[in-house]
Structure formats: C-alpha cells, structure tokens
Amino acid sequence: MIEGLPQIHPAIVAVAGALVVGLVPRRLGGWVTVTAAALTGLAVLGLRDGTTWGYDFYGFELTPLRVDDLSLAFAYIFALALLAGAVFGLRTMGTLERTSALVYAASAFGVVFAGDLVTLFFFWELKVSASVLLVFARRSAASGRAALRYLYVSLAGGVVLLGGVAWWIVGTGSVAFDGLSVDTGAGVLILVGFLVAAAAVPLHAWMPDAYPASTIAGTVFLAAFTSKAAIYALARGFPGTEVLVWVGVVTAIYGVVFALGVNDIRRMLVYSSVSQAGFMITAVGVGTSLAIDGATAHAVAHIAYKGLLLMGAGAVLWTTGRSHLTHLGGLARALPWVTGLYLVGAASIASIPLFSGYATKELGALAIEEAGFEAAYWLLKLASVGTVLVVLYRLPWFTFFAPPADPAAPAVVRRGVPVSMYVAMGALAVVNIAVGVAPRLLYDLLPGGGLLPDGEVYSGFSAYKLAGTLALVAGAAVAFALGRRWLVGRPVRVLDVDWLYRDLPPRLAPAVARLHLPTPTLRAPHAPALPVWLGTLWVSAAVVVTALVVVLAVGMAT
Amino acid sequence: MSALTLGALGIFGGGLLIAVSVVLPGRVLSRPEPDPLPADDPAVSEEAGA
Numbered sequence: 001m002i003e004g005l006p007q008i009h010p011a012i013v014a015v016a017g018a019l020v021v022g023l024v025p026r027r028l029g030g031w032v033t034v035t036a037a038a039l040t041g042l043a044v045l046g047l048r049d050g051t052t053w054g055y056d057f058y059g060f061e062l063t064p065l066r067v068d069d070l071s072l073a074f075a076y077i078f079a080l081a082l083l084a085g086a087v088f089g090l091r092t093m094g095t096l097e098r099t100s101a102l103v104y105a106a107s108a109f110g111v112v113f114a115g116d117l118v119t120l121f122f123f124w125e126l127k128v129s130a131s132v133l134l135v136f137a138r139r140s141a142a143s144g145r146a147a148l149r150y151l152y153v154s155l156a157g158g159v160v161l162l163g164g165v166a167w168w169i170v171g172t173g174s175v176a177f178d179g180l181s182v183d184t185g186a187g188v189l190i191l192v193g194f195l196v197a198a199a200a201v202p203l204h205a206w207m208p209d210a211y212p213a214s215t216i217a218g219t220v221f222l223a224a225f226t227s228k229a230a231i232y233a234l235a236r237g238f239p240g241t242e243v244l245v246w247v248g249v250v251t252a253i254y255g256v257v258f259a260l261g262v263n264d265i266r267r268m269l270v271y272s273s274v275s276q277a278g279f280m281i282t283a284v285g286v287g288t289s290l291a292i293d294g295a296t297a298h299a300v301a302h303i304a305y306k307g308l309l310l311m312g313a314g315a316v317l318w319t320t321g322r323s324h325l326t327h328l329g330g331l332a333r334a335l336p337w338v339t340g341l342y343l344v345g346a347a348s349i350a351s352i353p354l355f356s357g358y359a360t361k362e363l364g365a366l367a368i369e370e371a372g373f374e375a376a377y378w379l380l381k382l383a384s385v386g387t388v389l390v391v392l393y394r395l396p397w398f399t400f401f402a403p404p405a406d407p408a409a410p411a412v413v414r415r416g417v418p419v420s421m422y423v424a425m426g427a428l429a430v431v432n433i434a435v436g437v438a439p440r441l442l443y444d445l446l447p448g449g450g451l452l453p454d455g456e457v458y459s460g461f462s463a464y465k466l467a468g469t470l471a472l473v474a475g476a477a478v479a480f481a482l483g484r485r486w487l488v489g490r491p492v493r494v495l496d497v498d499w500l501y502r503d504l505p506p507r508l509a510p511a512v513a514r515l516h517l518p519t520p521t522l523r524a525p526h527a528p529a530l531p532v533w534l535g536t537l538w539v540s541a542a543v544v545v546t547a548l549v550v551v552l553a554v555g556m557a558t
Numbered sequence: 559m560s561a562l563t564l565g566a567l568g569i570f571g572g573g574l575l576i577a578v579s580v581v582l583p584g585r586v587l588s589r590p591e592p593d594p595l596p597a598d599d600p601a602v603s604e605e606a607g608a
Contacts, residue, residue, distance in 0.1 A: 257575055261583025263593070321596050381564065385571045409595050464561075471561035475568015483576040490584060491593035499587045 005046030009053070009065050009113065010075065011123070013043045014082070014106035018099040030090040033098040037086040040105065041079035047072065052115060060175045063115025069447040070296065074112045074232045076445060077300040078105060080431065081224035081307055088311050088424035089217025092318065097137045101221045104130035108225040112232050116175040117165045117190075120233070124161060124197070128154040131226055134218040135210050146213035149498075153196065153206040161193025180237040191238055197230035199274050200281055201251040205496040207274060208258070212266040212323075216314035219266055223273055223310055224303045231280045231299050240287025245368075248285055249379045252278030256386025258496060263324045263489040265313045265395055269306065272349070272390050275383055276302050282380060283364040286371045289448040290458075294364025296446050301360040301435060305348035308428040309391065312342030315421055316399060320411045325489025327411060329404035334413045337422060339400045344429040348436065350392040350473060351384065353466050356432040359439035362465065363450060363458055370453070381472070388476040394487050397480075405489060 017036020021029050049072065053065035082105040089097065107130055110123030132154065135147035167186035169175055181187045192203075199207040211222045238244065255275025259268045276298070283295035315338045316331065317323045332339045348355040351362070361384070369377045404410035435442045443450030443458070450458045480487070495502055 253575075257579045258583045260575060260579035261588070324593060326593050327595060378567075381567055382571045382575070385568050386575045388568070389572055389575065406595070467561040468564045471565035472568045475565040476572045478569045479572025479576065483573060486576055486580050491591055492584065492588040493591035494583045494588040496583070496587055503589060 002042075002045045005042060007046055007048065007051055008043045010040045010043040010047075010079070010109040011106040011113075013040045014102045014109065018102035018106070021098045021102065022095060026095055029095050029098050030086075030093065033086045033093070033102065034083070034090060036102055037079075037083040037105075040102075040109075041083055044072075044075045044079040044109070047075070054115070057118070060118065060169075061116070062119055062175065064110070064119045065113050066115030067113065069445070070232070070236060070292075071112045073296050073300060073445045073447070074228065075109060077303045078108050078112070078225065078228075081105075081221070081303050084307055084311075084424045084428055085217055085220045085224065087420050087427070088220060088314070089215075090420035091418040092215070093217050094137065097134060097215055097218055100130045100133040100137060101218070104134060104221055104225055106130075108229045111229040114177055117169065117177050118175055120177050121158075121162060121165050124193075124229075125158050127226060127229065128158060131222055134222060135214045137218055138213060138215045140213075143213040146210045150206050150210035153203075157193050157196030157203070160189050160196070164189025164191075164193055177236065182238070182241055182243070187238075191234075191241070194230050194233045194237065195247065195281075197226055198234060198277050198281060199227050199230075199251075200247050200277065201254045201274070202497050204251065204255075204274050205498045208262070208267050208270045208494075208496065209498065211270045211273075212264055216318055219270075219314065220307055220310050223270065223306050227273065227277050228299050228303060231277065231284070231295060234281065234284045235292055235295055239284055239292055241285055244285030245282050245373055245376050246285075248278045248280070248282030249376050249383075250278070251275065251281060252380055252383035253386065254278075256383055256390055258494060259390040260386065260394065260487060261490075261492075262494045263326055263491065265316065265323050265325065265328070265399060266310060267494075268390060268395055269309050269313055272309075272387060273302070273306055275387060276306070276349070278383065279361065279364060279380060282373075282376055283367060286368050286373060288367055288371055288453075290450075290452065291364065291367035291371065293443070293446040293448040293450050294360070294367045297360035297442055297450070298364050300442060300445075301348065301356040301432070304428055304431045304435070305345045305356055308345035308425055308432065309342060309349065311421065311425045311428070312338055312345060313395075315417050315425070316411075318421070319413045319415055319417055321414065322411050324491075325398045326405050326491055327409070328399045328489075329402050329406075329411065330400070331411055331413070332400035335400070335417070338417060338425075339396070341422075341425040341429050342396060342400070344432055346392045346396060348432040350388045351469055352473065353461070353469060354433070354436045356435035356442075358469065359436055359442065362469075363443075366452075366458065385472060385476050385479070388473055389480055389487075392473070393477065393480040397484075398487075398489060 021032050024032050047067045049067055051067040052063055054061055054063045107123045107127035111120060114120040114123060132147050132151045135143055135150055164186050171186055180190055182191055196203045211219050214222055252275050255271050259271035262268050280295045280298050283291040322328055348357045351357040452458050
C-alpha cells in the first residue's frame, strides 16, 4: 500500500484502459496496454485495508469494493501478472487480445474485491466472456473450437453458480459474500460453480483444452486469473470444508499424471496448473489460518512461476513455431537465456530451496500435516514428485537438452526473442528468487502473516526440511533417468474426460447398430460446422433462459 | 519424514506416476493424432493452433 494515492477500484482503471486501447492505432496499443496495466497496479497499491464501498440496490446492500488482507494478497499478484503479461505481449498481441486481457484482469479484480454475491457473479461472468475472447484471439479453427467448448463449460458452471446464489439469497435474505456452507443445496451449487472455475477434477478438462489453444501471451493471462480467482472464492467462502481436502488431493495427482502424458509443452504446463490448484484446494479444505496462508501464498507464487514457465514455452513457440515434444529438442544452445529463465521457474515450482515454491508449498504442507490429514500430506508429496518430473525434468530435457526428436527436421530458431519478452521473464524470475530468498516479503502480505499456531514465524530453512526436499528431487531424477523412454512425446490427442462425449458415443454407435435398434445419426461427416457466433448466441440464450427459470423457480418455492 | 523416505518416494512414486501416465492419458483417454511437422514460417505453424 502506498499512502497518498487516491482509492480507485482497479477494475475501473483496467476497463478504462481497455477502452483507450480499442480506440488508438494498433501500433500504439501495446504501450497503452502496458501503461494501463501499470496504472491498474498503482490503483491496487492505493487501496487501504478495511476500505469498503457499498450502495443500496433494490433493498440489497451491494459491496463492489471490500479491501482486506486476503483480497489484497490476490490483487497484488494479479496486478503483477497483468503488467508482466502486457510487457511480454508488447510485440505479439493484437487489439482484441489487449482489450480482452485488460477486461479479463478487471473482472479478476472485481471478483477478489466483491463483498457480495451479486457483484461476485457479475464479475465472474465478465471474466468468462473476456477469457473466451482471449482464446478466440488466436484466430484459428482449432482455437475457435476450443473456445466454444470453454464457453459451454464456463457458462454451464455460471448457471450452476447463479442458481446457488439466487437460492442462497432467497434462503438467507443476505447477499454478503462470506463464510458460506455446504449444509444447504444453495451452498453446494455455489461450491460446484467455484470448483468448475478452479479446474477441480473431474470438472477440469476445459482448462488444458482451452488455455494452450490461446495466443502466446493469452495463455499467460489465462493461467493467472480464472483458477486463482476461484481459489480466492473458495478460501473466502468455504474454508474448512473437508470434502475439498480430498477433491484437492485427487486433482493434484490427476493433473501431474496427465501432464506426463501430453505432447504439447504448453498443455503440459496447464495440466501442471490443474495439479497445483489441487494443492491450494486441499489447503482451503483444511481451513486453518496457517492453511489459508499456505493456499494464498501458493496461489501468489504459482502465478509468478507458472507465468514465467508459460512465457518460456511461449518464447519457444514464438521463435520456432513449434510446441510439440515430437518436434522439439536441442534448443538450449540456440535459446540459452530462455532456457535459463525457464529453469528458474522450474526450480521454483519444484520447491528447490531459495526459489519461491519452497517458501510457499511447505507452508501449506505443514498446515495439512498439523491438521492431522496424514494421508493427504503423503499423497500431495507424491503429486510433488510428479510436478518435479514434469516441469523440472521432462519438459526442459526434451525441449532444450535432448537431441532433436526428429533429427531429419530439428527445431530451428527462425526469429529472435523480443526484448520485451526477456524483460517480462526476467522480472518474474527476480520475483521468484526474491520470494525464495526472503519469504517474509510474501508472508507479511498474508492474512495470518505466516504465523504458526504457537505464534512463531514459519521458517522452512531447517537442515531437516532442506535435506528432505533435495532427496525428493534427487529421487525423482532417478525415476526420470530410468523411465525416460516412456516420457518422450507421443502423437496422441489426450481427450481426458472429454472422451466421454467426444469419443465414446461414436465408439458405441456400432454396438447400438448391431442391436438393430433405430440409431440416431451421431455425426454428419460432411455437415458444416456450427458457426462460432451462432454457437455463442445459442449458449448465451440458453443460459439466460435457464437463469430466469432458476430464479423464478426459487422465487415460487419460497 | 526423513530424507531417505522422501528419496524413496521420489524413485518409486515417480515410477508409479510414469506407469499410470503411459496407460491413462497415453492409451485410454486419448486418440492417435496425425502430427505433421509445422510449416517453416512460425506465424502459420503450431502457433496458429495446429
């Protein structure tokens, strides 16, 4: 916080910036985006703990701005992610990406500062719209299809959330966004809506489908905002909900298993994000002050190191035009700085001492262990092994260090990395190292100050913990060395749970046909694809109608 | 938990995760996909969503 700055809602600044970006010529748009991002960051720094803005809305007290330790911790890292992403995409982004990114960030600020459920829902849905446009912005057939699937799932999650919010307000008479519970159906619906956005298994498949389909900079923004805003919402609304402990554990392990199996390096990193969200969800489920600190710290660090990792993968894609392991290899010599900066991010997520992940993951792990969730603690350690295998060994080895996967057509650097990309990556690398070396920089921002139950300040720098962490990383190295041949890129399209509706029905069709029953046509091979705009319109109309039905039904029931 | 235990978890747990990844995303919930080399121009290759 900086004394003397005017208190302005950061969402207002970001949306104003988006409007200006839309009006200025494209060649100026990059710098306008960076400026808008910097001003949005200043707006965040100007907010004072305890500030609230409220107004009466048809008898309900709406609070579009509620500033406290928890919301500020998320807002600070969102501001950093916005600025770093804007600088990273200075040369690569078009007007649609720039405006979408600023509106997307505005919606994320709106979510974390929302003091009531109505405001929360408004910004939640704005977030969906802006993020879908970021995927569309790649302007390819594949990204259009992925964006449409993303839109369907997000809006379905939004309808569930809206139903829960309406039910909750009618049932309790309060719109306040605080301390919800799963004792009622309304609370369960809200929780499911949050879990869809948090990419909790089995509601996660939209994320590794859509995010890597976005543009180079778009993926960086996407990885920062949606799921972290959902983690914030879970921490605010459902701390201590025990079912989240096990949802988180399953998500953490599932994510790394799939990250080990996919071919696209950015999809690999997004699956790793699914896994990391599992760690945070588990900590929220534990719900103690230390655990919420752990979840918050992990979310903050995750945005910093996953942003850096996705920038590294994006730089590879930008320079070579390739992102599949089956087309990569041997790039360390041609891209030494990208390799080095990527490895800073990898060391951070792998919890190597003196990098950010070590300071934050251990905080959550300690809280989980102290709360008596011994099995969850061990299973998360197993997920940590998977994280090390994916991000520290598999991706960098087969991208940068191993000989080219296809010696006849090795990846070649065809254009240089813009300086702006290096600046953004360097800044995030500095943040990751600074937090790793001096964790109190981050702990001081946490709601509980990173304090242990006995009031002592947490410090992970004990010889016992250092040895354990290094042993885990070394053990994973042995596993990688022995199992490397099974981790090479494979030309498969991983459908994940989408397999249930994308592959299973056509496979079942012949079996149904053999029963001599009338079989509906499952797919018309030569039928034209549904236009994106028509699909969007159709889904939006369906959402509005469903929302009205839900609200009317709840109203009539009461 | 001792460093020895965590080292063992790294080796055997890592092996287990690799084995499951070969089967689940590698075989069961996936489909073979043509994987042609991208075009020489980065602007029209995998960057464009191939």
